[in-house]
Amino acid sequence: MSDLHAALDEARAERDAARTEAATATDSAIRAESVVESQLHQLARSHADRLQAERDAARAEGELAALRAQALLDTEDRAVLRALLRTARRRSTADRVYALFRRGALHSVHATLEAAEAAAEAEGAPRSGWATQPAGAGTPSAAEVAWRVQPLPLGGLTTA
Numbered sequence: 001m002s003d004l005h006a007a008l009d010e011a012r013a014e015r016d017a018a019r020t021e022a023a024t025a026t027d028s029a030i031r032a033e034s035v036v037e038s039q040l041h042q043l044a045r046s047h048a049d050r051l052q053a054e055r056d057a058a059r060a061e062g063e064l065a066a067l068r069a070q071a072l073l074d075t076e077d078r079a080v081l082r083a084l085l086r087t088a089r090r091r092s093t094a095d096r097v098y099a100l101f102r103r104g105a106l107h108s109v110h111a112t113l114e115a116a117e118a119a120a121e122a123e124g125a126p127r128s129g130w131a132t133q134p135a136g137a138g139t140p141s142a143a144e145v146a147w148r149v150q151p152l153p154l155g156g157l158t159t160a
Contacts, residue, residue: 077106084109088154101148104141113149120147 081099088097088109098116100107102123110116121127125147 073105081106081109085152085154096151096153099150099152101145101150103146104143104148107147109152113151116149120149123147 084099084106085097088111098110098113100110100116100119102120107123108116108119110119117125117130130149
């Protein structure tokens with residue numbers, strides 16, 4: 001009987017050791033699972049950040065391409081305007097010409113204000129839509145104004 005009691009005590013000790021070992025293993029598994037979940041969350045966040053960065057880069061590239069195209073158009077408009085001004089200077093004894101702009105882009109150059117307005121009206125500008133900007137008032141951006149006439153001085157002309 002004493003052998004049985006000793007075996008029972010030994011079995012209980014082994015059982016308690018196995019329970020302790022199982023609890024430790026369970027705690028380790030729970031910690032490992034938490035670490036894995038955290039790393040998966042960080043991976044998903046990193047992936048989302050990378051996708052957003054790629055979208056931002058693509059949008060920036062598109063905007064850069066549009067700005068380059070606009071810069072080329074602006075340069076071309078300036079070159080055309082200079083050529084038109086040179087031509088107007090050669091053909092006219094007037095002291096100015098009137099440049100007609102549509103949404104900020106050069107449309108044409110005219111000898112008189114009336115001719116510039118008539119050209120815009122022929123393209124669909126309203127006849128009653130012409131107004132002068134009050135002195136000292138800020139001018140809206142060129143793209144905000146459908147049609148604009150701007151007088152440009154012709155410098156360096158001499159009349160014979």
